[in-house]
Amino acid sequence: MKTREERPFKLWPEALSLRSMRGRIAVLLGLAMLPAGAIAMQVGFNAAAASQSAYEEGMSRRALESIATERRTIDELREMLRVLATTPALQQIEAGDCRDWLSEISTRYPYIAAISVMQDDGTILCSVPAAASNMRVPESDIRRRARARDSFTMGYTEHGVLSGLPVIGALEPVRVGDRRIGFVGASIPTTELDSLLERSRTSSNPLHNARAAIVDSYGRVVAESTPVGDAPPLPTADQITRHFGGEPVFLDVEGGDAVVVPLYAPDLYAVMAWAPEQPLWSRVGAIAFSIAAPLLIWLLAIGAGWFAIEVFVARPLSSLEAAARSFARGEDVGDPPALLSAPAEIRSLRRTLAAMAKTLRGRELRLVEALAEERALLREVHHRVKNNLQMVASLLNIQARAARDESEAWGLARAHDRVQLLAVAHQRIYSSGELRHVRVDDIAAEVARQLLQSRGAPAKEINLVMDLGSARAGVDRAVPLAFLIGEGISAALDVLSDAGPVELHLLLQQDPDGVTRFAIDANINAERARTASSGARLIDAFARQLGATIGRDPERPYMLWASVPPEQQPVD
Numbered sequence: 001m002k003t004r005e006e007r008p009f010k011l012w013p014e015a016l017s018l019r020s021m022r023g024r025i026a027v028l029l030g031l032a033m034l035p036a037g038a039i040a041m042q043v044g045f046n047a048a049a050a051s052q053s054a055y056e057e058g059m060s061r062r063a064l065e066s067i068a069t070e071r072r073t074i075d076e077l078r079e080m081l082r083v084l085a086t087t088p089a090l091q092q093i094e095a096g097d098c099r100d101w102l103s104e105i106s107t108r109y110p111y112i113a114a115i116s117v118m119q120d121d122g123t124i125l126c127s128v129p130a131a132a133s134n135m136r137v138p139e140s141d142i143r144r145r146a147r148a149r150d151s152f153t154m155g156y157t158e159h160g161v162l163s164g165l166p167v168i169g170a171l172e173p174v175r176v177g178d179r180r181i182g183f184v185g186a187s188i189p190t191t192e193l194d195s196l197l198e199r200s201r202t203s204s205n206p207l208h209n210a211r212a213a214i215v216d217s218y219g220r221v222v223a224e225s226t227p228v229g230d231a232p233p234l235p236t237a238d239q240i241t242r243h244f245g246g247e248p249v250f251l252d253v254e255g256g257d258a259v260v261v262p263l264y265a266p267d268l269y270a271v272m273a274w275a276p277e278q279p280l281w282s283r284v285g286a287i288a289f290s291i292a293a294p295l296l297i298w299l300l301a302i303g304a305g306w307f308a309i310e311v312f313v314a315r316p317l318s319s320l321e322a323a324a325r326s327f328a329r330g331e332d333v334g335d336p337p338a339l340l341s342a343p344a345e346i347r348s349l350r351r352t353l354a355a356m357a358k359t360l361r362g363r364e365l366r367l368v369e370a371l372a373e374e375r376a377l378l379r380e381v382h383h384r385v386k387n388n389l390q391m392v393a394s395l396l397n398i399q400a401r402a403a404r405d406e407s408e409a410w411g412l413a414r415a416h417d418r419v420q421l422l423a424v425a426h427q428r429i430y431s432s433g434e435l436r437h438v439r440v441d442d443i444a445a446e447v448a449r450q451l452l453q454s455r456g457a458p459a460k461e462i463n464l465v466m467d468l469g470s471a472r473a474g475v476d477r478a479v480p481l482a483f484l485i486g487e488g489i490s491a492a493l494d495v496l497s498d499a500g501p502v503e504l505h506l507l508l509q510q511d512p513d514g515v516t517r518f519a520i521d522a523n524i525n526a527e528r529a530r531t532a533s534s535g536a537r538l539i540d541a542f543a544r545q546l547g548a549t550i551g552r553d554p555e556r557p558y559m560l561w562a563s564v565p566p567e568q569q570p571v572d
Contacts, residue, residue: 013387043294059259059274060248067263067270068194073111074170074264077186078152080109080452081172084184090117090174098126113189114162117174119182129162137161145267146171146183154267156216157187168192168214168222168268193223209256210274215240217267232256232273240271262337316346392419398421417454421486423448425479437479440516441468444508447486451493464504471510474567477546481516481564484542488520491539492558496522504558514566520558 023332051185084090084105090098091494102115106128116127137143142155153171160167167187174182193214202242209229213221243249243260251258410433417533422445445466452464475483489506539560543550548564 059250059257060261062272067212067214067261070263070270073188074154074268077109077112077170077188078172078264080105081152081170081184082184084117085172085174090184099128102128109186111192112187113165113167113187113192114156114160115184115186116162117182117184120180123270125182127162131162140320142171143183146173150180154264156220156222160187163187163189166222170191179190190223210272212270212272214263215269215271217241217244222268230255230275232258232275234258234271234273235260240269246271301403312343313346316343316350320346320350323350324353376533417490418483418486420450420454421482422479424450425482437472437474440471440473440478440481440510442506443478443482444468444471444485444506444518447482448489448506451486451489455493455497459493461499461501462493462496462504463502464506466506467508468506469509471508471516473516477567480542480545482544484539484546484548484564485518487539488518488560488562491536491560492520492522495558496524499524516566517562517566518564519559519561521556524558 098117102117106115114127114129116131117125118137119125122139122143124131124135124137138161139159140155142153142157142204142391145155146153150173152173155169156166157169160169169185169187171183171185173180174184209231211225211227211231211234214226215221215237219240221234222255222317224234232253235251235253239251240260243251244262244266246262246265249261251260253273256273256275258271261270261272262268263270294324347491353447365393378425426445427446447462448466452459453460455462485506485508489504492504496504503523505523506518507520508516510516539550543562546564548562551561553559
């Protein structure tokens with residue numbers, strides 16, 4: 001199984017992150033293609049809107065064509081009533097004077113069920129069919145609207161006063177000067193409108209699976225054609241009245257579409273409902289495709305660009321990265337297969353990196369050799385220094401034995417101990433094989449044993465007990481730390497010599513934060529000890545050099561404790 005470093009492709013979340021080259025290129029490609037995508041989307045929206053507009057315009061035209069006969073009939077009726085209302089003879093008639101005249105007009109317009117002339121209070125002056133003498137028409141919605149509007153008005157009446165039939169009534173004001181004196185009215189049976197709808201529906205350009213109707217201002221159906229095929233229902237009265245106006249309005253109905261067109265606004269409207277010739281999914285699919293196609297093209301363009309970058313840039317760079325990681329692990333670097341088809345620039349970069357790797361390998365080998373040589377030289381230096389120091393210690397020991405004065409012999413013996421301590425430190429440095437850090441606990445143990453051995457007979461009854469934890473220090477601090485510990489032990493030995501059986505305890509530990517702590521103590525009373533030795537000044541000097549804190553008990557001169565801070569790391 002390949003490791004993550006060896007995979008030519010990154011994991012998808014990482015690859016699409018804005019921190020990765022792939023993610024940034026994908027974002028830049030998307031932004032670069034955004035104007036073209038936006039234009040394509042706008043073209044798609046415009047095409048969809050144009051298609052919908054053309055569909056609505058066509059259906060509106062067909063709806064208007066289907067009610068053209070009805071419109072002509074209403075226009076003809078309105079014009080006839082307007083002419084009658086402006087005829088001077090009609091303005092001066094008395095009851096019954098115009099019956100023959102109206103009969104002639106009724107014969108000329110066979111679709112009229114009744115025609116009448118009435119005063120403003122509703123009293124009929126003359127009519128066809130004839131009305132009773134001084135008959136007054138009951139108050140009705142159409143008369144209220146006609147008086148309020150004071151113009152041509154139409155409306156539905158379920159029971160005509162003269163015909164007794166469901167009719168569409170029309171009223172035109174009659175004026176003398178600026179004064180309205182009455183109305184001339186006519187009515188058309190709704191059955192006649194039904195016949196007109198049937199004829200218009202089956203005329204030119206018929207709609208299949210459709211129905212048509214005429215509604216009044218309250219949304220009531222006053223005339224309706226016979227439904228054809230699987231025709232959808234008409235809109236509800238609430239739907240119709242909410243969309244009254246001077247222009248066709250399209251509505252959605254169950255199973256199809258509907259349009260409301262003004263027949264004579266605001267009194268009469270025509271409604272047509274039909275099942276679309278194309279299925280809904282087909283029309284929606286066509287609109288969706290016109291919108292989705294530009295988006296798909298935009299995404300494909302981004303995908304093609306991203307794929308090209310992936311194949312020709314990202315994958316070869318990933319192979320170079322994997323090769324670099326292999327080189328960093330010390331492995332041999334070959335030619336990944338992905339680089340065989342990489343662009344010339346990537347292959348040139350590969351050759352340059354290979355040459356650089358070869359150069360670095362050569363430099364690394366030379367550095368390793370130089371480091372090994374340096375280690376050998378340093379070990380040799382420490383070894384020679386240790387030998388020379390031991391020679392000096394031997395000379396001092398001989399000189400101390402030949403000394404005639406006791407104080408001179410004691411001073412030479414202390415000098416021997418210090419030179420021997422320094423020789424031990426150098427011996428531990430070169431024998432450890434490390435040139436930067438050494439084991440302070442090992443040096444302390446060896447120094448304690450050497451000092452105890454050098455004291456000879458006076459120290460035979462001193463039992464050295466060491467509790468040493470692991471402690472390390474740099475070479476530059478190891479020597480003064482060894483001297484600090486050695487001077488403390490030497491001072492204790494000076495005080496405890498000839499004191500009888502004694503346990504001398506040496507404790508050493510290093511905290512996790514690098515602070516080195518040690519203590520020297522014995523298990524005797526202060527009365528059995530000698531006075532303090534003269535090594536206190538050296539202890540204080542080494543403590544200052546190390547930045548250590550020293551603690552002493554004046555009542556117990558063989559006791560010493562110290563806390564040595566870690567070495568300060570250089571700041572880059």
